[in-house]
Amino acid sequence: MKSSPFSIDKWRILAGEWTALGNGFLQTLAVAVLALLLALALGILFGILSTSGNKTCKAIGRVYVEFIQNTPLVIQVFFLYNGLPYLGIMLGKFSIGVLGIGVYTGAYISEVVRTGIQSIPVGQTEAARSQGFTYVQTMRYIILPQTVKIILPPLTNQAVNLIKNTSVLAMIAGGDLMYRADNLATGRLIYGPAYITAGILYFLLCFPLSSYARKLEQKLKKKEVRTISQAEAAIARDTPIEIVQTGRV
Template sequence: MDFSFLEFYQQEFYDGLWTTISVSLFALVFSLILGTVIAVLRISGVKALAGFGTAYVEFIRNTPLVAQIFFVFFALPAVGIKLSQFAVGTIGLSIYTSSYIAEVIRAGIQSVPCGQMEAARSSGMTYVQAMWYVILPQAFKLIVPPLGNQFINLVKNSSVLAVIAGGELMYFTDVATTEADVTPVYLFVAVVYLLLTVPLSLLVHFLERRWLGRKSS
């Protein structure tokens, strides 16, 4: 195993790692917000809104992430909207991940007893207020493991930016393999991704134990 490539591509890997972390964090926030909105629409009881939420989830989940990234990358400039590769990657990842997050949150909301919503509404809260202050806080505590898994998948899926020269970790990995042995390069990058995702997994387990412990006590 020859890891001498690290000497020549050290700065590139630093830049790629920073881009991967940055786009993952931005996409995490946006996908969580968008996924929550879609989940609420799906259970709103309004046919038009529920239909839109269902169509969104089914379409996004059943089309490849690469195709969605390419669509954003090429379609938006065609209508006069020019974005950086970073922005394209963030938008693509946010939209794709939000469809999965929406289903996770919907399941969490439906796990909360119906009486919680009825009690909140009877106390004078609007539907939105009841959802925000009563239902969603309980739902999020129930869905920590699957939600954490989606965040971990998001970090790994950020590697798709390499197809549009997004400047993330996998892009510079492909650059390094043009002059170095493939095996040590990809082994090194696999370890880096592990260093990114394992702490996330440990954090999810910590939150799960903490909140479940509070619930049982």
């Protein structure tokens, strides 16, 4: 039936416009990759600042996180798109997407990094300082390498959210996947095929990452359970806990 939103004729129209959706998919992928790199850099920086003993550094980290997390991404993107020109700063839509989504996701990654750093025993920081390590060296060589293993699952989930958040660029005609799909849906009246295909493409980007995050979480839980079991067994036979942790007898 031609009147159906999923009729064969509408799918044929979409097939003829596949290049437009393909370009939108590539645009979304490019924005996501660059925004993720920016978000990781900001997240690590402000995550470290939030755990610093310096009150000024900690305050800067908290202001960034609280302001970004408590204002909608749409408003932030609209400010970059409509507000920056009044300040004499002109950015392309691609750059706005990378900057807006990167800064927004960076606030959430900052909290993930902060939580990961705080989960490392304080004794390791004290031991590093007793050996003459500076704060930066302690973070670089002692704390952050251990933190990475802990925060990988939530970081992966943030990457999934970042990819989905790229759809906000459709509101400023950013040329992303959602914008292209919406243009095809309204311009060629193929709402069903256009939106379904866009959803499938987003799914293909996000599902592997979310699956990977679940596997990491399960692996970490199994490792934690195994460590606890070994510790309990060591206590039962009066074995020093250090032997259990190092595996040395």
